[in-house]
Amino acid sequence: MSDRYRPPPTGPKGKRNYNEGSHPADRRPRPAGDKFTPTGPKRFQERDNYRPSSDSYKSNQNPNHSQRSFPTGPSGAKPSASGTRSAPPAGPSGYKSGTPGAGSKPTTTSTNGNYYNNTNKRHSGNFSTAKYDPLNKKPKFNPGALSRVPAVRQEPLKIPTKLDKNQIYSIRTARSSEIFQRTQQVGEGTYGKVYKAKNQVTSEFVALKRLRLETEKEGFPITAIREIKLLQSFDHKNVIGLLEMMVEQNQIFMIFDYMEHDLTGLLTHPELKLEDCHRKFLFKQLMEGTDYLHQKRIMHRDIKGSNILIDNIGRLKIADFGLARPMKIVKDGESPDYTNRVITIWYRPPELLLGSTDYGRQVDIWGVGCLLIELYTKHAIFQGYNDEVSQLHKIFNIMGTPTLEDWPDIQNLPWFEMLKPKINKVSNFEVLFKHSMTEDSFDLALKLLQLNPNKRLTAHQALNHHYFTKDPKPEPLFFLKELKGEWHEFETKKLRRKERKRLQDERERQKASGEVPGTASSRPNASPNTGMRSIPIPPSAPHTGPQTAPNSGGNDVEMTDPAT
Amino acid sequence: MDSFEANTQFTQLLRELNPTVQSLRKAAHFAIKNWENEDYLFTSIMSILQDPKIEVNTKSTIFQFIDILVNESHTISSQPRSNYSYPYISSVKNSLPSILLDVLPASNNYNLHSVFNSLRNISRVLKIDCQKFEDDFSSFSPDILDDNDRQNIDLNVPYPNITLENSDSANDPVTRTWELLSQKRKQSYYERLRLLKHQKPVEQEVKESEMFNLRPKDKYGPNELSRKQILSRMEDDRETHKRSKENLWVVNRPKEVPYVTEHEFQQYYWNRYDSLSDKDEKALLETLDDFNTVVMASYKDNQF
Numbered sequence: 001m002s003d004r005y006r007p008p009p010t011g012p013k014g015k016r017n018y019n020e021g022s023h024p025a026d027r028r029p030r031p032a033g034d035k036f037t038p039t040g041p042k043r044f045q046e047r048d049n050y051r052p053s054s055d056s057y058k059s060n061q062n063p064n065h066s067q068r069s070f071p072t073g074p075s076g077a078k079p080s081a082s083g084t085r086s087a088p089p090a091g092p093s094g095y096k097s098g099t100p101g102a103g104s105k106p107t108t109t110s111t112n113g114n115y116y117n118n119t120n121k122r123h124s125g126n127f128s129t130a131k132y133d134p135l136n137k138k139p140k141f142n143p144g145a146l147s148r149v150p151a152v153r154q155e156p157l158k159i160p161t162k163l164d165k166n167q168i169y170s171i172r173t174a175r176s177s178e179i180f181q182r183t184q185q186v187g188e189g190t191y192g193k194v195y196k197a198k199n200q201v202t203s204e205f206v207a208l209k210r211l212r213l214e215t216e217k218e219g220f221p222i223t224a225i226r227e228i229k230l231l232q233s234f235d236h237k238n239v240i241g242l243l244e245m246m247v248e249q250n251q252i253f254m255i256f257d258y259m260e261h262d263l264t265g266l267l268t269h270p271e272l273k274l275e276d277c278h279r280k281f282l283f284k285q286l287m288e289g290t291d292y293l294h295q296k297r298i299m300h301r302d303i304k305g306s307n308i309l310i311d312n313i314g315r316l317k318i319a320d321f322g323l324a325r326p327m328k329i330v331k332d333g334e335s336p337d338y339t340n341r342v343i344t345i346w347y348r349p350p351e352l353l354l355g356s357t358d359y360g361r362q363v364d365i366w367g368v369g370c371l372l373i374e375l376y377t378k379h380a381i382f383q384g385y386n387d388e389v390s391q392l393h394k395i396f397n398i399m400g401t402p403t404l405e406d407w408p409d410i411q412n413l414p415w416f417e418m419l420k421p422k423i424n425k426v427s428n429f430e431v432l433f434k435h436s437m438t439e440d441s442f443d444l445a446l447k448l449l450q451l452n453p454n455k456r457l458t459a460h461q462a463l464n465h466h467y468f469t470k471d472p473k474p475e476p477l478f479f480l481k482e483l484k485g486e487w488h489e490f491e492t493k494k495l496r497r498k499e500r501k502r503l504q505d506e507r508e509r510q511k512a513s514g515e516v517p518g519t520a521s522s523r524p525n526a527s528p529n530t531g532m533r534s535i536p537i538p539p540s541a542p543h544t545g546p547q548t549a550p551n552s553g554g555n556d557v558e559m560t561d562p563a564t
Numbered sequence: 565m566d567s568f569e570a571n572t573q574f575t576q577l578l579r580e581l582n583p584t585v586q587s588l589r590k591a592a593h594f595a596i597k598n599w600e601n602e603d604y605l606f607t608s609i610m611s612i613l614q615d616p617k618i619e620v621n622t623k624s625t626i627f628q629f630i631d632i633l634v635n636e637s638h639t640i641s642s643q644p645r646s647n648y649s650y651p652y653i654s655s656v657k658n659s660l661p662s663i664l665l666d667v668l669p670a671s672n673n674y675n676l677h678s679v680f681n682s683l684r685n686i687s688r689v690l691k692i693d694c695q696k697f698e699d700d701f702s703s704f705s706p707d708i709l710d711d712n713d714r715q716n717i718d719l720n721v722p723y724p725n726i727t728l729e730n731s732d733s734a735n736d737p738v739t740r741t742w743e744l745l746s747q748k749r750k751q752s753y754y755e756r757l758r759l760l761k762h763q764k765p766v767e768q769e770v771k772e773s774e775m776f777n778l779r780p781k782d783k784y785g786p787n788e789l790s791r792k793q794i795l796s797r798m799e800d801d802r803e804t805h806k807r808s809k810e811n812l813w814v815v816n817r818p819k820e821v822p823y824v825t826e827h828e829f830q831q832y833y834w835n836r837y838d839s840l841s842d843k844d845e846k847a848l849l850e851t852l853d854d855f856n857t858v859v860m861a862s863y864k865d866n867q868f
Contacts, residue, residue, distance in 0.1 A: 235854075235858075331836070331837075331838060335702075337805075337808075337809065339802070339805070339806070340802065340805075341802055355677075355798065357805060387795055388794075388795065388798060389772060389776065389778075389791050389795065390772065392776075393772045393775055393776070396775060397769050397770065397775070401775075403760060404756075404757065404760055408704060408706065409704035411704060411749075411752070411753055411756065412702060412703075412704055414677040414678075414801060415677075415794075415798060415801070417673045417674050417675075417676050417677070417752060418674050418789060418794050418797065419776055419794070420756070420776070420777065421775050421776060422759065422775065422776065422777055423763055423766050423770065423774060423775060424759070424760060424763045424764070424766065425765070425766050425770060426765045426766065426767055428767075
């Protein structure tokens, strides 16, 4: 908010005299230093010079109670003018005294007609130049400014209840350059693009999220309004906050604090070595952010690595609320009827894959559990091939098919009949992951990744898990400051694509020259142009990110081809 | 349009039916418009459902169409000065039990959930109280199986086929349909228990086709779904779900009363909410308090 904002004068709405020119501020002398000269049509000049006077506002706080309970009598029509220091010399006496009594007719009533006529003149005449000369210290007497008072008195029915158009507050900047200088793109999705930018005034870095409006046929997208509304309500160190909104050249930007990395990007760093204390530091923040959202009855509905932002000492913030929503309050037995087309598919819990529309905060917990595993293995645990069947298959293969004790009412999910396992698969989870994790973290992961949503820990319960209380204690990731570059999924993916293409070219060349393929892929760092930031590609598990949830931070323009 | 022509066109519409509002409405309006040929048109609905070559997904769509047809017929006919007298409603109602068995063939219950949704809508239009069935369906209780069933599960006996005889023919057809639907649900639960009990647990990784009932590409079978069909079915269900939300806001207010009636107030507003629990109230007050703090902080000048 700019310094120029001042709360409007108090008093009953109808009595606030929002008529143009009648406000005391319009008669306030400009300080000498204020050299702002508005340009543009007169209408704009008036608007841009609008400065509700804080002084007169404060003076209105005087104990004169008649102000708040003004009678509808004609003399009461000017409460906010009382005590204004720019009262003109020839003002009406009742007005000047600042104590308009109820029903007492001011002496100026007889002159009303004259003033009223002046008003008309003022509108057609040179009113703005006389009144708004910014260099003129002393207020000029302008009968026009006063004339509104009698005008209101004469036509009490016409008291406007809203601000006039020219008083709607807005800032018109005359900067020659943009305040935020964009440096590079750091993300992309169906919603639009994210840029890193530098504030030219404060030299701070911010992230600009540009809303894509070209594809919107029906005006400003309601999903963006939902997102902004949610973002505005956040106040937590582990949840991203909206700094401001910006409209520039018909584009709309959301402005956030800039964070150097995101979790997916960071985990692909070839030289990143996380100790258990670091993982705990990150995961605790993630859990606290999730708990905060869940306490506020908000489901994020797009938890995944690239939406978890991390700064250069490992502070973590949950971002991208494009799919988030507050939970409905429903009676027992009623379904809230949410859409099940949410959450990027690798992080989508089984109840959503089976078509539930009656889910809750547990859907986020599943994703958080996946990320806990990812902190240890650096790879997403359930990498399906972009559809529900394959994703559920991956989950059941690792976690086992649900038994009756596990999940008795899985039966009630809409698509269970279609995707009913015809075998009993036992869980391989322990075999696959226990050895690469600590005992406590494995136990926590197991409790977060329960197939049955009602058996998953809540965020609050998870924070009380002994993983967080036992040693090692969480440690900030100070070494990230030494890490070269900034690691977002967007850039690493781009590099990976390049790398993949390079490998493919190499393979083709080898094929052409009759060499045995497979030797080249073991030297991913050989590429001179990728240098420090080249990424080794595991030949079997390309960590390229799954199909994203629709309308969300779909960072995947290019889908992974399962065949490669 | 003569009855033959109407019938041909209608059959074509039904075969090309897809679960979008436009497509379903179009077919329903066609049927209602040609209400004089109801006998022919209704027979063609039934014969398509009984066609052994028609896929289960299409059957589900046709059931949704029947839902829309009943709804539209009712709405159109109940308008003042309407020329329609509830076409199709009684024929649909009387055949509903056999329609249900066609849509849920053998032990193949893919359509269980969508049929439940449509049947609930139909019952509401026909003003038949099915709250008990609805509650049973959406809750889960292991008690739906009796001792006999449990014994059969232990013996690994498949659930007996469900036929029209499984419902009480003295009942209203809609109630009978609900009875059959409950049976179907029980069957599916029974089969799940049987599988859990008698299938040996698998340790090693399995392929998709070994885990789920997927119809292989080269094998033809109308009562099984291929992987592609499952996915398209999911999309269709999402579409249907979206559609079901479209008229959530609609309130049935009699035309002659321009104000909120007591009934409307009770049904749509008052009864929707319970009184706040102490915990909720505390949460609400805390939220308001937070909000106040934020507002206070947003002013540059001290307010109080």
